[in-house]
Amino acid sequence: MQLTQALPRAELVRRAQELAPLLQRNAAWGEEHRRLHDETIEALKDSGVLRMRVPARYGGHESDTRTVVDVISELARGDGSVAWTASVWAISSWMVGLFPDEVQDEVFADPDVRISGILSPGAMVVPAEGGYVVNGKWSFNTGSQQSQWNVNAAVRPTPDGGHEPVMVLIPMSDLQIVDDWHTAGLRGTGSVTTIAENVFVPENRVMSMIPVLQGQHSSVANAASPVYNAPFMPTACATVGAPALGLAKAAKDAFFERLPGRKITYTSYETQSEAPLTHLQVAEATVKIDEAEFHAHRVAERLDSKSAAKEPWTLEERARVRLDLGAVCQRAKEAVDILNTASGGSSVYSSVPIQRIERDVQTMNLHAILHPNTNLELYGRVLCGLEPNTQYL
Numbered sequence: 081m082q083l084t085q086a087l088p089r090a091e092l093v094r095r096a097q098e099l100a101p102l103l104q105r106n107a108a109w110g111e112e113h114r115r116l117h118d119e120t121i122e123a124l125k126d127s128g129v130l131r132m133r134v135p136a137r138y139g140g141h142e143s144d145t146r147t148v149v150d151v152i153s154e155l156a157r158g159d160g161s162v163a164w165t166a167s168v169w170a171i172s173s174w175m176v177g178l179f180p181d182e183v184q185d186e187v188f189a190d191p192d193v194r195i196s197g198i199l200s201p202g203a204m205v206v207p208a209e210g211g212y213v214v215n216g217k218w219s220f221n222t223g224s225q226q227s228q229w230n231v232n233a234a235v236r237p238t239p240d241g242g243h244e245p246v247m248v249l250i251p252m253s254d255l256q257i258v259d260d261w262h263t264a265g266l267r268g269t270g271s272v273t274t275i276a277e278n279v280f281v282p283e284n285r286v287m288s289m290i291p292v293l294q295g296q297h298s299s300v301a302n303a304a305s306p307v308y309n310a311p312f313m314p315t316a317c318a319t320v321g322a323p324a325l326g327l328a329k330a331a332k333d334a335f336f337e338r339l340p341g342r343k344i345t346y347t348s349y350e351t352q353s354e355a356p357l358t359h360l361q362v363a364e365a366t367v368k369i370d371e372a373e374f375h376a377h378r379v380a381e382r383l384d385s386k387s388a389a390k391e392p393w394t395l396e397e398r399a400r401v402r403l404d405l406g407a408v409c410q411r412a413k414e415a416v417d418i419l420n421t422a423s424g425g426s427s428v429y430s431s432v433p434i435q436r437i438e439r440d441v442q443t444m445n446l447h448a449i450l451h452p453n454t455n456l457e458l459y460g461r462v463l464c465g466l467e468p469n470t471q472y473l
Contacts, residue, residue: 086136087128089147095127096154103158107436110161110268114261115225120162125192129155129166133174135302138188140173142307145315145380149322153376156326157333160440161268163323165223168269171319172197175231177308178297179249180284187229187249194227196252199316199449199472201233201245203276211282212236214248217258222271227252230274233289245289245471254279265436265443293471295393306387313472314393314401318379320450321408325376327441328369328412331419334433335362342424352424361422368415375404375411398473399462406455409445416441 087095106117124130132148134140141147148170156163172195176187187193203216218232230250235243258273287298295311302308342352349355379401386393420427420438427434444450449472462468 086141086143089143089150092127092129092132092141092143092147092151093154096129096151097157099123099127099129099155100158103155103162104433107159107161107268107433108430110159111436114267115270116162116165116223116268120159121194121226124162124166130169130173130192130194133170133177133307134188134191134193135177135184135305135308137301138184139191140188142305144307145310145318145383146377148319149325149376149380152319152322153326153329156323157330159268160323160327160330160437160444161266163326164266164320164440164444165226165269167319167323168196168222169194169227171316172229172231174308174315175247175292175312176229176249177302178292178299179247179287180298181301183249183284184299184301190228193229194223195229195231196221196224196227197231199233201235203232203234203248205234205236205246205248205281205286207236208280211280212248212286214250214276214279214281217273217275219260219273220271221274222269224252224255224272224274225257225270230255232274236286247287247289247292248281249285250276250279250281263443265439265441290471293473306384309390310383310387311393311398314379314383314398317401317405317449318376318383320447321376321379321405324409324412324441324444324450325369325372327437327444328365328372328415331416331434331437331441332362332365332369334437335365335419335423338423338427338432338434345424352422358422361418365415365418368411368418372408372411372415375407379404395468395473396462399459399468402455402473403459405450406452406459409441409450410452413441413445 102123106120109117129151131140132143136142152163152167155166198218202218203214205212205214230252232248234246234248236246238244256275261272292312344352352358420434423434
């Protein structure tokens with residue numbers, strides 16, 4: 081299906097919702113094979129959701145942050161691995177929108193292009209004639225085997241003998257794959273290790289990261305777009321928090337789907353739905369899901385409103401985004417934990433979705449950027465007048 085105009089939020093959300101049965105059906109295959117099913121990728125492509133962070137001039141939707149959050153959270157109700165991979169593709173597509181326009185012309189020649197990416201600088205770029213030579217490796221490279229491009233963090237030497245972080249855009253065909261993604265959760269994301277060995281990259285596909293973190297970029301055509309004027313880390317945080325929110329909703333869906341007729345073994349309750357404990361559990365989980373959604377939407381709406389108004393960001397506001405991200409993940413995991421605990425012994429079978437949802441949300445909470453304790457500490461430092469202990473703000 082070729083899209084000729086940008087789709088509004090309601091339509092993209094509806095399309096994501098309609099994908100849920102297919103995503104659920106293919107989730108077990110994704111876990112077993114440690115990548116997304118080809119049918120799933122084709123469905124994502126046909127729905128148009130992969131174009132959310134592609135500039136409109138290439139046939140993309142140039143969607144605002146609230147749209148991205150709502151769509152990805154709906155994908156997570158079908159499969160957390162699909163949502164996580166889609167979030168990485170969305171962030172990486174957005175990143176390419178910050179590169180020089182001639183680079184975008186090449187990459188977005190296919191508006192359904194899939195671009196994976198890594199924030200951790202795992203490689204070194206060394207100047208060479210016309211560009212740079214890259215050597216290094218990146219672990220946790222989500223969706224890379226099913227992507228055409230990779231936008232990764234690296235470091236390059238500076239004249240004073242130091243190093244500066246950069247973003248480097250590399251065709252996936254230039255990278256080696258290490259098939260090491262054997263994990264407890266998010267197994268379908270195929271987050272393998274990739275290696276660059278003496279890979280030449282033209283100069284216009286290497287971009288200093290410090291200006292990007294400060295909201296500056298190299299694109300002329302996207303300079304006036306609120307979507308691409310948003311700061312990098314808040315944009316990334318809003319996007320990767322959405323799968324956790326969707327997983328919490330998926331856990332609630334899965335619990336209530338199995339509830340009718342279920343007993344509480346070794347008790348006098350003929351049906352679990354009659355037990356006061358169940359009432360308390362589902363109510364508490366619902367509150368936590370609502371809290372997670374509040375934080376996810378607060379970040380999205382702040383990004384969209386400040387970008388549209390071209391308002392500067394304070395340090396406290398940037399740190400609060402990290403706080404909100406941690407809160408989304410923390411509350412989502414708490415909700416899933418409650419519903420998983422309430423699901424009984426039969427839920428441990430691999431055919432029951434709740435066990436996969438539990439493992440996926442646990443894995444997300446261990447991610448260095450998403451980790452609730454790290455984000456809480458960071459915001460607390462700023463509130464107490466200390467310097468943040470990270471550049472990722």
